[in-house]
Amino acid sequence: MRTSPANIASAILTYGFVGLMAFLSVFPFIWMALGATNSSIDIIKGRLAPGEALATNIANFFTLVNVPLVFWNSAKVTIFATVLTLAVSSLAGYGFEIFRSRHRERLYRAMLLTLMIPFAALMIPLFIMVGKMGLINTHIAVVLPTIGSAFIVFYFRQSTKAFPSELRDAAKVDGLKEWQIFLYIYVPVMRSTYAAAFIIVFMTAWNNYLWPLIVLQSNETKTITLVISSLASAYYPDYGVVMVGTILATLPTLAVFFFMQRQFVQGMLGSVK
Amino acid sequence: MDIFARAHLSRIAALALASASFLAVTAAEAKEITIWCWDPNFNVAIMKEAGARYTKTHPDVTFNVVDFAKTDVEQKLQTGLASGTADALPDIVLIEDYGAQKYLQSFPGAFAALSGTVDYSGFAPYKVEVMTVDGQVYGMPFDSGVTGLYYRKDYLEQAGFKPEDMQNLTWDRFIEIGQQVEAKTGKKMIGLDPNDAGLVRIIMQSAGQWYFDKEGKANITGNPALKAAVETVGKIMSANIYKPANGWSDWVGTFTSGDVASVVTGVWITGTVKAQPDQAGKWGVAPIPALSIEGATHASNLGGSSWYVLESSAEKAEAIDFLNEIYGKDIDFYQKILQDRGAVGSLLAARSGAAYEAADPFFGGEKVWQNFSDWLAKVPSVNYGIFTNEADLAVTAQLPALTQGTPVDEALKAIDAEVAGHIQ
Numbered sequence: 001m002r003t004s005p006a007n008i009a010s011a012i013l014t015y016g017f018v019g020l021m022a023f024l025s026v027f028p029f030i031w032m033a034l035g036a037t038n039s040s041i042d043i044i045k046g047r048l049a050p051g052e053a054l055a056t057n058i059a060n061f062f063t064l065v066n067v068p069l070v071f072w073n074s075a076k077v078t079i080f081a082t083v084l085t086l087a088v089s090s091l092a093g094y095g096f097e098i099f100r101s102r103h104r105e106r107l108y109r110a111m112l113l114t115l116m117i118p119f120a121a122l123m124i125p126l127f128i129m130v131g132k133m134g135l136i137n138t139h140i141a142v143v144l145p146t147i148g149s150a151f152i153v154f155y156f157r158q159s160t161k162a163f164p165s166e167l168r169d170a171a172k173v174d175g176l177k178e179w180q181i182f183l184y185i186y187v188p189v190m191r192s193t194y195a196a197a198f199i200i201v202f203m204t205a206w207n208n209y210l211w212p213l214i215v216l217q218s219n220e221t222k223t224i225t226l227v228i229s230s231l232a233s234a235y236y237p238d239y240g241v242v243m244v245g246t247i248l249a250t251l252p253t254l255a256v257f258f259f260m261q262r263q264f265v266q267g268m269l270g271s272v273k
Numbered sequence: 274m275d276i277f278a279r280a281h282l283s284r285i286a287a288l289a290l291a292s293a294s295f296l297a298v299t300a301a302e303a304k305e306i307t308i309w310c311w312d313p314n315f316n317v318a319i320m321k322e323a324g325a326r327y328t329k330t331h332p333d334v335t336f337n338v339v340d341f342a343k344t345d346v347e348q349k350l351q352t353g354l355a356s357g358t359a360d361a362l363p364d365i366v367l368i369e370d371y372g373a374q375k376y377l378q379s380f381p382g383a384f385a386a387l388s389g390t391v392d393y394s395g396f397a398p399y400k401v402e403v404m405t406v407d408g409q410v411y412g413m414p415f416d417s418g419v420t421g422l423y424y425r426k427d428y429l430e431q432a433g434f435k436p437e438d439m440q441n442l443t444w445d446r447f448i449e450i451g452q453q454v455e456a457k458t459g460k461k462m463i464g465l466d467p468n469d470a471g472l473v474r475i476i477m478q479s480a481g482q483w484y485f486d487k488e489g490k491a492n493i494t495g496n497p498a499l500k501a502a503v504e505t506v507g508k509i510m511s512a513n514i515y516k517p518a519n520g521w522s523d524w525v526g527t528f529t530s531g532d533v534a535s536v537v538t539g540v541w542i543t544g545t546v547k548a549q550p551d552q553a554g555k556w557g558v559a560p561i562p563a564l565s566i567e568g569a570t571h572a573s574n575l576g577g578s579s580w581y582v583l584e585s586s587a588e589k590a591e592a593i594d595f596l597n598e599i600y601g602k603d604i605d606f607y608q609k610i611l612q613d614r615g616a617v618g619s620l621l622a623a624r625s626g627a628a629y630e631a632a633d634p635f636f637g638g639e640k641v642w643q644n645f646s647d648w649l650a651k652v653p654s655v656n657y658g659i660f661t662n663e664a665d666l667a668v669t670a671q672l673p674a675l676t677q678g679t680p681v682d683e684a685l686k687a688i689d690a691e692v693a694g695h696i697q
Contacts, residue, residue: 041529041548044522064313124356131358213345214352217307217361218337226341233342234312236545 032250035243043239057240064241065227066219067248074206074223075252077142081205084147086197090190092148093156094182098168108157115150119210127214137217146205152197159193195263203253224249305335306588306595308580309350310367311343316416316578319610323599326606330598334591339363347372354380359585364592367415369578370403371661374489376581377406378659384411385582390593391601400619402654404579411581413596414619418539418576419649420475422559423546425460426637428534432457441571442562444476444505451514454534461516462534463509464527468520470668471575475537476502478655479573480564484692485658491696493664493689500681501564503668507675537561539575540645544615546635553635560648572651577619611642621650660695667691 035043036058038051061067096108126145127136135141163186171181187194209225216222228245231237257264306324310316317340324336341349346367353361354376368376377384386409393401393410400414424439432454442450451462465472477483482498485491493499509515516533518524527533529549536542546556560571580600582592599606600620607623610616623629624646632638670691671684 044526045530124352127352127361128356128358131356131361136358136361210348213341214349217339217349217363219339226345229342229345230311230313230340233344235315235541 032243032246035239036247038240040237040239040241043243053240054244057238057244060238061241061244061248064231065245069220070222070224070227071248073139073221074225074249077139077208077212077223078202078205078252080139081143081146081208082198082201084143085149085152085201085205086194088147089149089152090156090187090194090197091182092153093158094160094186096153096157097160097163111150112154115154123210123214126211130215136215137221138215139221141215142208142212142223145211146208149201152201155197155200156190156193159190163189192263192266195260195266199257199260199264202256206249206253304333304588304591305337306365306592307337307339307363308365308367309339309341309346309363311341311346313340315614315616316340316367319614319616322609322613323595323606326603327595327599331591331595334588334595343369350376354383359583362583362585364583364586364588365596366581366583367578368412368581369576370400371576371657373403373412373579373581374406374657375659377404377411381406383584385584385586385589385593386411387413387582387593387597391597395601395620395622397619397621397649397652399574399652399654400577400579403657404581413580413582413600415579415600416541416577417617417619417649417652418541418574419617419645419652420479420537420539420561420573420575421641421645421648422535422537422561423528423542424535424557424559425531425533425552425555426557427555428454428458428460432534436557436559439557439559441560443565444508444562445565447562448508448512448514451509451534452512455514458534460532460534461527462514463516463537464518464524464533465506465509465515466518466520466524467510467672468669469524470665470672472506472537473499473502473668474665475561475573475575476505476564478653479561479570480566481568481570481653481655483655483657484661484664485656487656489656489658491664491689491692493692494682494685496685497566498564498568500685501566503671503675503684504681505564506672507681510672510676539577540617541576541615543641554637556636558636558639558641558644560644568653570651570653572648572653574652617642617645617649619649621646660692663695664688664692 031048034048034050037054038047039053039056042051042053096104130136130141130144133141135144167185167189168181171185176184207225208223209229212223213226213229216226224245228242228249231245232239232242308320308324310320317338320338321336324338328334328336350362350366350368388408388410391410391413393414396414397417397419400417401410404410404412404414422439422442426436429435429439429450432450434450434453438450447462454460454462477496477498480498480501482492482496484493484496484499516527518527525545528536529545531549531552536546546552561573563569563571580596582589582596586592600618604620604623604626607618607620608626608628610618611623611628624643629642629646630640631642633641667688671679671687675681675684
């Protein structure tokens, strides 16, 4: 690359812009981490330096919150939601792409339309259904409505377009049944698609707030998002404690993302190996 | 079906069964009273204390206090009531006073009327008014936001004012003092968040008026108290004796940092004021300034909430008896929550207890709780109506224009139009 003044100027602009964006997205995290080490009053005063209150904040968080139980609840809901959503929605995405029928596209479009209905509109009917089933205040009620995810079905169908039909034909010649083709051929081939979908579903389930808030009724069933919300809305919230809670709540999604980063990028690019 | 598939199926079935039992949560036991409220250090802790007291004399009744954020309690209550799913609701719920009429009027029959059971004459009248619909009283009055003028004795002394000079002020005198304080000490008189109409509400209620009249109709353009309140806040702004704050935390920072000479707000701020040990002895509390119009008083209120029993509750009788025994009669309980949590209840008889009678060294030995208790009984009753929050937004939208010289009547017309839009 020649270093003409125009090139240098554009490089400065590019890096300046990228740097600014990076700062904007990283700053809240820095602030959260610094906040966890400061007392609530220092946070209110806008102190932006590491403080000495970290141990106190952690101790207070652990006294106020039954941490093992809350994380256990969140983990339970998230793992069940993720596994079931991936299982159901990938089957649906596979089915939509592989099997032809007269009503396929109409059905598919109808399903995509459901993406446009805001959850707030579905909430009360859904709540009545769950109430009639006697599932209020259970984790089943939290997981159930998330399993059939139109977005994940859409995502799997799009990715399935890249799934070579020759593989399926060859498997059929070898005498595999449809479910065996799905389980032994499709799933391993679509690994990176699953990984990307896993991250998306995991994060959504872990951070899910409104629906768990509506169906969960007791301290024993609450997930981490509800607990942090309750801490943060006190008349005088202890922001140091809230920051500790937020950091702990961020760790699992962070870990999942870092472990599966490579597959996530591949999945997003839609590669099939 | 081949063996392979069968093995898989049974494994899947086993997994499904295991997960079902794994996810299930046992139902609540009989005689357990479930309560929803917010703030683990305040309402939740206080309700746990109340529950423990009741269980001592009624060992068969236990309590399950569930804490959610305030907006979350409202969201859940709204969904539960709207869906008509009774078992989705608690036995007792905490509702903020400003929102009480909205729930009581939107869901008639959803809350238990306590008129025959509770002796409401023992409570601050304005708290009872908040929960009255068509002559029936619902709910148990809880914490009060009775207001006071907290002022820095040291700053005011530098400006030449003694504590006696701070008693029974008018708002015009308050502004004059503020100008003196700034000239002599360089400190602003008061912290003000231009996006919060709290001060307007305080001043308006002190003269016995609200955004709505007793029938719930909008009371804006012809409301002398609202007009005077908006004018007063406008004067404070144009006299530039205020330190602007952006949001609640920033506003709290204006006085915890020592940047302003006074605070006008609800009694619940006392704990925050006292959380600065280096300011001990420097604060005093006086009645808030009054307007110079008919019906003006030195007593008002900001915030506060109350307990309500759900009509659908399976433990309705126990829940009502519990509230009546503890919140309606137990003077000692009110001493305990004042000492431990800084909570000022609305039961007037509570003032005769030891905690209320104690002098507070932080305020230079003043009997602040006795004073607040005096003012509590004098807070004028108003009807908070259904759209207080909407009216608040309309008021804050007009505050900047006022400082730039827009006539008050014009601002009131704009507020009225905005509120009328919500009521239809």
